[in-house]
Amino acid sequence: HGEPIVIFAMAAYAGFVRCVRLYVLQNLLDVADNLERALESVPEDVKTKEGDDNPNPQLRVFFDGVKMTDDAMMNAFQKYGVTRVDPMGDAFDPNIHRAMFEAPIPDAKPGTVGAVLKKGYMIHDRVLRPAEVGVVKAPPKPDGAAKEE
Numbered sequence: 001h002g003e004p005i006v007i008f009a010m011a012a013y014a015g016f017v018r019c020v021r022l023y024v025l026q027n028l029l030d031v032a033d034n035l036e037r038a039l040e041s042v043p044e045d046v047k048t049k050e051g052d053d054n055p056n057p058q059l060r061v062f063f064d065g066v067k068m069t070d071d072a073m074m075n076a077f078q079k080y081g082v083t084r085v086d087p088m089g090d091a092f093d094p095n096i097h098r099a100m101f102e103a104p105i106p107d108a109k110p111g112t113v114g115a116v117l118k119k120g121y122m123i124h125d126r127v128l129r130p131a132e133v134g135v136v137k138a139p140p141k142p143d144g145a146a147k148e149e
Helices: 003-040 044-048 057-079 143-148
Strands: 082-085 097-103 113-118 120-123 126-129 131-136
Touching: 003 057, 003 120, 003 126, 044 057, 057 082, 097 113
Parallel strands: 097 131
Antiparallel strands: 082 120, 113 131, 120 126
16 A cells, blocks of 8 residues: 555655756856856967967966866766757757847848857756847848838
8 A cells, every 4th residue: 555655755756856956957057157258258379378388377277277177067067968058150949049139240140149148058858048149130121122112
């Protein structure tokens, strides 16, 4: 008679563990964003030049430490099936992107992602957090084109 209760308890516990895991992962996404912003803020010549050629060797050491931390976090995420998604240039998909604004961008195809404010994250094939993006819209028609129609 106690067997269904045990099965129910095990299922409830498994569901609880999944929810906690997702909650923790979602809270760590902001940490990952901040690490990425720190890496992007370092000038390119500091990132690439070695030794005496580097204009700021102390910043390079700091950059290397932040990069190792970011790599470790991404490796830990991968163990749980979490991947970072950069949708720049992709077709806008409301299932995986959150549009924050629309703007005409020269030489960009309307309906595509023209700016990424926050990268998205997937857990296996599900959205953990949609990417926050700016979507390219068609440039305004010239005044004469609107009257011809």
